[in-house]
Amino acid sequence: MPDLPPGYVMRERVVAQLDAAVRSPLTLVTAPAGWGKTAALVAWARTVRIGDSAETPVVRWVTSHSESGADVPGQLLGALSTHQEKSDGDDLLRAVDSLQQPHVVVVDDVREISDPDALAELEALVRHGMGRLRLVLSCRRDPSLPLYRWRVNGSLAEMRTNDLSLTISETAQLLAAHDVVLPSATLYALHSITEGWPAGVRLAAMAMRGHPEPERVLDDGGAFSTAVGDFLTGEVIDPLPAETRRLLLETAIAPRLNAGLVEAITGRDDGARVLAELKGSNAFLTRNAGPGGWYRFHPLFARTLHAELLRRSPERVSDLHRRAAAWHNTYGIPAEAMRHALLAEDWSGAVETLERSWPDIVGGVRFDRPHEAAPHAPASEENTDPRLPLAFAAERLRVGDLEGTRDFLRRCGGDRTEPMFRAFTAAEAWLAGDPRKMISEMSEISANTDESRALTLLDEGEARLRLGELGAAGAPLHGALVLAQRAGMAQAQVCAASQLAVLESLRGRLRAAARLGRQALVTADRFGITDATDLGWVRMALAGVYGEWDRISEADRLLDEALDLAAGDPDLLVSIATVRAKLRHGSGRLAAALEVLHTARRELGGAPLAPTVERSLALTEAELRISGGDLGAARRLVATGGDPDVFPGWAACVDASAALIEGKAAAAATTAAQFATPSVDNALTWTVQAAILTSLAGRALGDRNRVLRGLEVALDIAEEESFRRPFLVGGHPVRDLLANFAPLLPVYHPLAAELAAGSSPLAGGSRGGGDGNLVEPLTERELTVLRYLQGTMSNLEIASTLYVSVNTVKTHVKNIYRKLHAGRRREAVERARELRLL
Structure with missing residues (x-):
């Protein structure tokens, strides 16, 4: 068994999943290179227990050597018996029959099992194990075994990429193990670009350690990019067959793919088969959930593929982008068509797309995370269209680059009062956090088409929502959605449905919010929109709905997905924090809820927030303060936290x-x-x-x-x-x-009746009536401190939260212990719950 890598973070959730998985005759651990399959299995094997049995199974470890997998049965026999010679299948089954206690055999790094005899022996082994043998195969792609049959009869357990991916907290732990501590914004950006890929996080940690500006490591083209490129090229790209490698490089110009786009770029007529095979080979390509048939590359893999394409076939890049632009103009979304035209340096094509579809392009400015190659403006604009800078401004808007947007808008010629230019000025105001200017600019537009009317209504609705004018936001957003659907405006549809989901969630119309949120996600999938910040907002809104429905695990999952899309949007980051704090509060974790909000405030660094977001933050903390018994702080937050009219x-x-x-x-x-x-x-x-x-x-x-x-x-x-x-x-x-x-x-x-029979971890700030069982009741301030003792906050942190000295807190804690006849924190909390004080 190999050693764990230096700085490995022990993940109890993964160990628990493997404990449950190996109860099945066969467990597949399948994920691409660098996803920590071997390390996870080693960590699990060191602490393995199966079920409730006190009998520890014997864990054997073997590694497949041949590309065909022909040696696997022989290795299994060697692991189960005292002799090492290769034997036939009957010998292997007899070895299993002779086992006196459970055995788990881990076959690590199975590249392929194509040998017919080996496949037949393994199939017989899974049928014959009878609880004495449990087989674990670690591989980069599924072996050619009858997995479909074993899924149905319950013989197969599977762990895949999502199970092995690092969570945000695990990413932070892995960085800390390498002496790297990042501010939350940079941590979210790193998690977004790595998507929990352990090798990517480890490479980032190595590049960031000792770096004076670690946040620049992610996109500076330095040590991190080189290390990731070397790993992916050596482990994933180069070992592929030449034809597969050529396909990957050709499609590298489009991080999101469907069958039609693949065929347009490559000239083939089997795009669906190509994508299915690439996904099956675990080439860092995943299929989006939903009916759209879209796939996307992992962000770092997409970046590496693009770099390899530029290195190996630079002369083909422009033509590939032109093909992608033509396809998107016919079937896709205009913003993507314009981006590909800019990357192909097809200036006239980019301007033509902009003039034809500017309402949808400007209406979807919050479209993508900036992981993709950025187009470069021509060195000299003397002979180019005066509207070309607007196309580059749209590209800068798309990735949230305010200064870049302003720079290109300054370069633009033509009439600055015409509708298209005013729409760009309004979009710039939105990005700058000035919704009133946005409303003013859009009110000057003479909207005479469905597209332009959809954009003006969308901008008005978004601005009203941001200002907290909930009653005035609904009608324009609904109108924008209807017009965008009629005009076939993909991005505007997603944006309008997303903002409506947020609005209805804030208004407590939970069923409407859920319906609109799902509509936004389905529409986004249909058009291949995967990384829009709007989709982060809709997931945050859905998480709020699920929280009100007390479906906490689903809400937490949605918040984690929203965080991956929140980099660079402080309003979304804070909104996620407020929803998460409510979830923590609802599960009785008051201290953890307050810590979520304090972290959000600390990382905010004074950045301006939308009135609705600022007020939500203050009122959420006020609710938590009341649960802690700190009524004065709660009232101060109500009085001074944000706009009182919201x-x-x-x-x-x-x-x-x-x-x-x-x-x-x-x-x-x-x-x-x-x-x-x-x-x-x-x-x-x-x-x-x-x-x-x-x-x-x-x-x-x-x-x-x-x-x-x-x-x-x-x-x-x-x-x-x-x-x-x-x-x-x-x-x-x-x-x-x-x-x-x-x-x-x-x-x-x-x-x-259902709610009356249920139980709640909270007492809602009330004493609950058990106080009379104490000889000496707790004071209000002691009750406040007691509620904070439920969490993990230290006395110093409690003192800081309550604005008192640490000695005062120590005195309160001492009195609490004495009155509750407790000797330590946990005992005091348990006693308080018995008395219904908590």
Whole structure:
């Protein structure tokens, strides 16, 4: 068994997955080169246990040597018996029958199993193992075994690229093992470009260690790019057959491919077969989920292929780009057609595409991550079209380059009051974070076609949404979506549906948000749009919806996917942080939730935020502060955190929650009642929350009618939109309401019975009623500190969060231990939960 590489990060989730996988007769660990297959298996083998059995299986390790795999059965026999000579299949089965305890045999680095005898013996072995032998094959592509049959009968377990990819936190751990610590923005950029590829992260760590500006390592063309190129060329590209290698290099000019585009670029007529074979060979090509038939290269592999194409066949590059431009003009999206024309230095073709389709091109400025080759402007523009700089400005807009955009707009000639130029000026304003200027510019455009009207409505809706004018954003965004669909504007459709999903999520219309989010993703897949920042926004919105539905694992997955598309967009990064903090809070991890927000603020570095994002950040933290009992901090955040005209219902719920905890039930009822009935101006999320708070206040006041009215409103909306979170985070007081008062409502609500029977890790800032079991009750400040003790924050971090000295916190902790008869933190938390203090 080989050694683990230096600085290897032990990943418990991967070990657990392998523990579960090897219960099957055959486990396939399949991923491209450098994905850590061997290291993961070594790490697992050192801690292996199968099921609940106390008997540790024997782990044998062999490595395939022949390209045909003919030696695999012989190696297996050698691993299972005392002699090493090659024997026939019957000898191998007899060796399995003679095993006295479970054996797991790992066959590492299986390049191919094409020998018929070897395949027959392995197939017999899988059938005959009978629990005594479990076989693990580590390979870069699936062997020619009847996998389909074993999937059906449960004999096969599989671990693939997604299972072995590093998460963002694991990427940070691997960097730290190489003495590299990055700010979050650079960490997200690295994770985005490597997509969790362990070899890529390790190579980046080696290049960044000791570098004065590690953030520049990713795109400076230096040691990192060279190391990645050498690895991928040697391990993946060069070993391929010459014909396959030629196909890869020809298609390197288009990081996203479908069958028609492959045929247009290469002149072949079997594009679908070519793509399927390339994917099967694990050549760093993945198929997008969805019906569009699109594939894409891994970003670093695409970069390496392009560099190899320029080195080996530079004379062909221009012609390949022209072919891709022609195909995109006919079947694809105009922004891609224009980009390929610029890369081919077909200046007239680029300008022609821009003039024909500028509304869709400008409407999709947040299209891609900047992993691709950038076109270069001509050295002299004397004999070029005066509108060519606009095409380059569109390309700079596409990757979020504000200064580059402004530079090309300054170079542009022609009438600066014409619609196309005004549309570019509005797009520049959007990129600069000035939505009011964006509205002003677009209001001057005389929109006389469906395309131009779609763009003006889209820009207005986006600007209104960014300003927090939710009521005014819906109509233009819906109008833009309808017109974009009618005009066949791919990027505008994706953008409008994405922004509508965000809007409906903010308004608490969860089902509409989910429908629009899925629509945006399906449309994006149909046109091969994979890396748009808009798709990060739609995943963030969907994560918020799933969080309200209490589908936490799905929400977390969507947030991780959104992070891969968030580099360079502080609004999206902060929005992801607020949703993630709510998820942590909902699972009872208050300290972890606060840390998510504090990290977001720290990494923000004073960057301006959209009013909706800034207000969401403040109000989310205020909710967390209330759960920690820090009412003063919560009220300060409500009063000073962002524009008070944004999300007034949310702010009122925070104020009412604080008043309830202080015992001011009448004030809480008055504050919440303003938003406790559905209205077009208030999000349903906060209508539900306000109705619950009204009901809680009514119970404290002895007002039975108020309790029932609030509970009925909350349950009616919750059943319509499938809300769960507002009830779950309310803790025991809300559960008591549901159990004691929901049966008294005139209409039976099945949701009430379901939620009343459930459990919540939170107490919603309330003492919960168990305090009376203590001889000496905890003070309010001690309760606040107790809630922070649930997490992993140190006394110093708690002191910093509460703006008190560390000695004060130590005193509170000492008193908590004494009153709860506990000797350490964990014991105190467990005792507090027994008493329903948490």
